[in-house]
Amino acid sequence: xxxxxxxxxxxxxxxxxxxxxxxxxxxxxxxxxxxxxxxxxxxxxxxxxxxxxxxxxxxxxxxxxxxxxxxxxxxxxxxxxxxxxxxxxxxxxxxxxxxxxxxxxxxxxxxxxxxxxxxxxxxxxxxxxxxxxxxxxxxxxxxxxxxxxxxxxxxxxxxxxxxxxxxxx
Amino acid sequence: xxxxxxxxxxxxxxxxxxxxxxxxxxxxxxxxxxxxxxxxxxxxxxxxxxxxxxxxxxxxxxxxxxxxxxxxxxxxxxxxxxxxxxxxxxxxxxxxxxxxxxxxxxxxxxxxxxxxxxxxxxxxxxxxxxxxxxxxxxxxxxxxxxxxxxxxxxxxxxx
Numbered sequence: 001x002x003x004x005x006x007x008x009x010x011x012x013x014x015x016x017x018x019x020x021x022x023x024x025x026x027x028x029x030x031x032x033x034x035x036x037x038x039x040x041x042x043x044x045x046x047x048x049x050x051x052x053x054x055x056x057x058x059x060x061x062x063x064x065x066x067x068x069x070x071x072x073x074x075x076x077x078x079x080x081x082x083x084x085x086x087x088x089x090x091x092x093x094x095x096x097x098x099x100x101x102x103x104x105x106x107x108x109x110x111x112x113x114x115x116x117x118x119x120x121x122x123x124x125x126x127x128x129x130x131x132x133x134x135x136x137x138x139x140x141x142x143x144x145x146x147x148x149x150x151x152x153x154x155x156x157x158x159x160x161x162x163x164x165x166x167x168x169x
Numbered sequence: 170x171x172x173x174x175x176x177x178x179x180x181x182x183x184x185x186x187x188x189x190x191x192x193x194x195x196x197x198x199x200x201x202x203x204x205x206x207x208x209x210x211x212x213x214x215x216x217x218x219x220x221x222x223x224x225x226x227x228x229x230x231x232x233x234x235x236x237x238x239x240x241x242x243x244x245x246x247x248x249x250x251x252x253x254x255x256x257x258x259x260x261x262x263x264x265x266x267x268x269x270x271x272x273x274x275x276x277x278x279x280x281x282x283x284x285x286x287x288x289x290x291x292x293x294x295x296x297x298x299x300x301x302x303x304x305x306x307x308x309x310x311x312x313x314x315x316x317x318x319x320x321x322x323x324x325x326x327x328x
Contacts, residue, residue: 102184116192128304129296130296130298130299132295133295148305149304150307153294
């Protein structure tokens with residue numbers, strides 16, 4: 001016990017003073033020490049000084065704790081905001097473009113593949129037959145179905161195709 | 170926050186690469202298809218007759234009959250010849266008609282619209298036709314016996 005408040009006291013008395021203040025003395029020892037306190041003004045001053053120092057320490061600990069927590073608590077949102085700003089500055093536009101970009105790319109690939117592999121519409125009969133030479137004979141090009149083209153040569157030149165009552169050649 | 174953006178960007182890039190790779194793979198497979206330069210052609214020579222002496226329509230020509238009966242007048246149809254001619258580009262295939270004439274065909278070009286073919290039915294007609302796959306080009310080859318000959322040409326290849 002070498003604290004400044006008990007520096008002038010004998011070691012045993014200082015030890016007893018601290019034990020009394022901390023409530024560590026037995027009932028009999030406490031009675032005897034209180035009798036000494038009543039007789040010695042110096043001892044009462046030392047006890048009073050020791051009590052004040054304890055209060056200062058508790059107060060300083062309490063104040064320090066509140067200050068630290070408040071300071072940290074106040075700084076946390078600011079730190080988060082600064083980190084978010086720093087992240088946004090490092091990757092401008094990439095974050096929000098990622099998913100739309102992926103969807104657009106996939107859609108473009110799908111359209112490209114569809115166009116590539118979808119067969120073109122069946123052409124008309126006139127588009128199927130590109131060139132024709134029947135010599136002096138007449139010829140008739142018909143499309144009875146989307147998947148069929150008929151090229152029919154009809155008799156000698158200048159003679160209209162013979163048709164029946166049903167319109168057939 | 171920054172970490173999740175990075176993950177999203179990586180996923181986007183991965184999807185884009187996967188899509189491109191798929192398209193390229195399909196394109197490559199099609200380009201390297203072994204039969205891509207070959208054009209098998211189904212050829213059928215039929216004899217249409219105004220009498221029913223041949224017993225109506227040949228079962229092998231039922232499909233052709235469905236297409237022709239609305240436009241041409243006949244009562245019977247029999248198949249004289251049916252074969253599959255496997256041609257390379259610019260290779261000439263020849264089919265003989267029962268009266269001794271020849272039908273010559275030559276595929277000139279093939280793309281998504283079909284096969285451009287030059288066809289010569291000897292003594293009847295010459296033509297160029299761009300026929301899509303499975304499209305029948307039926308050509309009247311002139312009179313034969315008491316009816317007419319017709320030649321059906323149908324490209325039949327793997328797309």
